[in-house]
Amino acid sequence: MAPQYTDLELAINTLVTQFHAASPNVGPTLTVEEFQGMVSKELPTMVKTAGEQEGLNELLKEMGVEEGHGVTFENFWVLVNSLASTQFGLLQKDKSVKCTCLLL
Secondary structure, three states: OOOOOOOHHHHHHHHHHHHOOOOOOEEEEEEEEHHHHHHHHOOOOOHHHHHHHHHHHHHHHHHHOEEEEEEEHHHHHHHHHHHEEEHHHHHOOOOOOOOOOOOO
């Protein structure tokens, strides 16, 4: 019988599989174009600036992607951490509470 995964386990699996699915060769890094396509498709309401070159460049810089390099899963995780922390803050009744969680 197949194991029953929790919602959180499934969410983590989804992050990993979507990252790999964005690359035709399922490599360890995504090109900027592959990353932009994944974000536009999978995060259209949370990352709205990725469709514009200036916004994409700023996002890549915030993620720690060096110019001319691919996007690693660790870079992608910086984005996930930022989005999750923002979502946590939005769900709090007291908007002054900030998440200081550090996702490794």
